[in-house]
Amino acid sequence: MAAFQNPSEGRVMQTLLDILAVFHFLRPLWLLALPLIVWVWYRVRKPRNAGAATSEKIAPHLAEALTVGSTGTKRLQPIDGVVLSMILMTLAAAGPTWSRVENPFLSQTASMAVALEVSRSMEAPDLPPNRLDRAKFKVLDLIERRAGARTALFAYAGSAHRVAPLTEDPNILRAMLDGLSPKVMPSDGNNVTAALELARAELSKTETPGTILLVLDSIDRADLAALQPTEGGAPVVVLFAAPETEPLGALEEMASSSVIRLTADESDLNKIERAAESAYRAALLGDDRLDWEDRGWVFAWPAALILLLWFRQGWTMRWALALLLLGNLFAPNTARADVVDWFLTPDQQAMVAYNNKEYADAAELFLDPMWRALALFKSGQYPEAADVYSRMDTAEAAFGEGMARTRNREYRPAIAAYTKALELQPDFPEAQHNLEVTTYVLEYVESAREASDTGEDSGIGADDVVYDNEADRGADTQTDFSQEEKPVFKSTEQWMRSVDTEMGDFLRSRFLLEASGGNQ
Numbered sequence: 095m096a097a098f099q100n101p102s103e104g105r106v107m108q109t110l111l112d113i114l115a116v117f118h119f120l121r122p123l124w125l126l127a128l129p130l131i132v133w134v135w136y137r138v139r140k141p142r143n144a145g146a147a148t149s150e151k152i153a154p155h156l157a158e159a160l161t162v163g164s165t166g167t168k169r170l171q172p173i174d175g176v177v178l179s180m181i182l183m184t185l186a187a188a189g190p191t192w193s194r195v196e197n198p199f200l201s202q203t204a205s206m207a208v209a210l211e212v213s214r215s216m217e218a219p220d221l222p223p224n225r226l227d228r229a230k231f232k233v234l235d236l237i238e239r240r241a242g243a244r245t246a247l248f249a250y251a252g253s254a255h256r257v258a259p260l261t262e263d264p265n266i267l268r269a270m271l272d273g274l275s276p277k278v279m280p281s282d283g284n285n286v287t288a289a290l291e292l293a294r295a296e297l298s299k300t301e302t303p304g305t306i307l308l309v310l311d312s313i314d315r316a317d318l319a320a321l322q323p324t325e326g327g328a329p330v331v332v333l334f335a336a337p338e339t340e341p342l343g344a345l346e347e348m349a350s351s352s353v354i355r356l357t358a359d360e361s362d363l364n365k366i367e368r369a370a371e372s373a374y375r376a377a378l379l380g381d382d383r384l385d386w387e388d389r390g391w392v393f394a395w396p397a398a399l400i401l402l403l404w405f406r407q408g409w410t411m412r413w414a415l416a417l418l419l420l421g422n423l424f425a426p427n428t429a430r431a432d433v434v435d436w437f438l439t440p441d442q443q444a445m446v447a448y449n450n451k452e453y454a455d456a457a458e459l460f461l462d463p464m465w466r467a468l469a470l471f472k473s474g475q476y477p478e479a480a481d482v483y484s485r486m487d488t489a490e491a492a493f494g495e496g497m498a499r500t501r502n503r504e505y506r507p508a509i510a511a512y513t514k515a516l517e518l519q520p521d522f523p524e525a526q527h528n529l530e531v532t533t534y535v536l537e538y539v540e541s542a543r544e545a546s547d548t549g550e551d552s553g554i555g556a557d558d559v560v561y562d563n564e565a566d567r568g569a570d571t572q573t574d575f576s577q578e579e580k581p582v583f584k585s586t587e588q589w590m591r592s593v594d595t596e597m598g599d600f601l602r603s604r605f606l607l608e609a610s611g612g613n614q
Contacts, residue, residue: 252283273597
């Protein structure tokens with residue numbers, strides 16, 4: 095019976111293979127010292143049977159009287175610890191490496207462009223409620239799992255259109271996804287090639303290429319050539335949004351690892367994430383502009399520990415090591431924190447918390463204002479994040495302030511922040527896109543509120559006089575309001591839901607303009 099591999103074990107094995115494929119030393123000449131260290135160890139270490147060989151030449155009772163200390167042989171000697179420490183330090187000095195130094199201003203996970211088929215065939219109800227809605231749910235789940243990663247969204251049918259540029263804000267993508275339907279597309283069809291061209295153009299703007307996720311239920315054989323990976327380009331992963339019983343059709347000709355069937359559980363999302371992580375690692379390794387990361391500390395720390403424990407002749411290392419481990423295990427948290435301060439700066443400690451998605455703790459530790467603002471934003475402290483961003487005079491900081499104020503429903507300050515970002519950096523497509531969306535949301539919310547407050551939607555102006563008792567106009571009357579309908583005032587969250595329902599009209603108008611000859 096064939097053994098089934100655990101998905102997590104498969105991911106670990108793939109990571110180990112990737113590391114071994116690029117493992118090398120930055121300073122390999124240091125490795126020439128290893129034979130010399132081994133030779134010194136061989137010459138210094140006493141043979142185990144030296145005492146036995148000497149005792150054979152004299153009488154047993156004299157040998158016993160002349161023997162000092164334990165007569166037993168030692169398996170380990172202090173010289174063993176010293177030599178082991180020297181070997182580890184030599185390996186550390188040689189500079190082992192298997193990864194590139196990541197740019198801190200880039201996302202720590204691969205960027206992804208999602209190209210979603212929005213054709214009439216995607217309205218088939220064989221995947222309840224229908225294929226398109228199930229695909230949307232999967233995309234939303236993927237976005238939530240990729241917290242902090244940049245994702246772009248494209249929609250295609252007979253023509254392809256960019257819905258949202260690369261962004262870390264899941265709320266923007268969620269609103270856009272809700273508005274997508276075959277009704278907003280200018281023409282029906284299945285133009286996969288056009289969608290991939292737009293997605294590759296979007297990913298080419300990033301410093302490290304990402305992954306394209308193509309979500310569809312059918313593909314024409316003529317479009318298969320567009321799915322082939324290009325040199326230095328982003329790989330394409332296909333999510334087949336159709337029932338298990340439906341054949342893949344032309345997709346049968348693709349590699350099995352590149353086509354993933356939509357499932358009821360999260361196994362399909364796990365495969366997509368593995369493909370995105372592999373693409374990001376490959377992109378970092380292939381980027382010659384980035385330096386190789388010196389991983390010598392992996393060997394330096396155990397070497398230093400061995401040297402610290404070897405403080406006298408004799409083998410006391412085992413007891414000292416046990417005491418050290420027990421002391422660290424039962425030490426109070428404050429003592430451990432003090433020890434961490436000896437080796438890591440506050441920003442380094444904050445980065446550890448940030449990588450562990452402990453954003454609130456990271457915001458408390460960061461001294462760098464950009465990183466502190468980002469940690470505040472990711473922890474949901476939008477007013478505090480906007481305040482930190484507003485103190486910096488850069489396009490990125492203005493864009494971050496706009497994002498924070500948009501999340502906090504401060505639309506006018508957000509528009510001002512996006513405008514400032516475009517003034518500082520005119521070529522800023524993300525700021526331009528967010529400015530358009532925020533302006534549209536503000537105009538819709540304000541016009542809807544004005545119509546509800548003034549009664550303009552019913553054609554009654556503020557200066558009109560209307561009598562409800564036409565016969566006795568102007569006379570004193572009494573009216574019972576107990577049965578009358580009371581005015582309904584919507585909360586901000588309700589207004590946002592209303593905006594989401596109108597997003598389809600906004601997208602349809604934009605797509606029609608692009609299809610008629612406007613810029614895509």
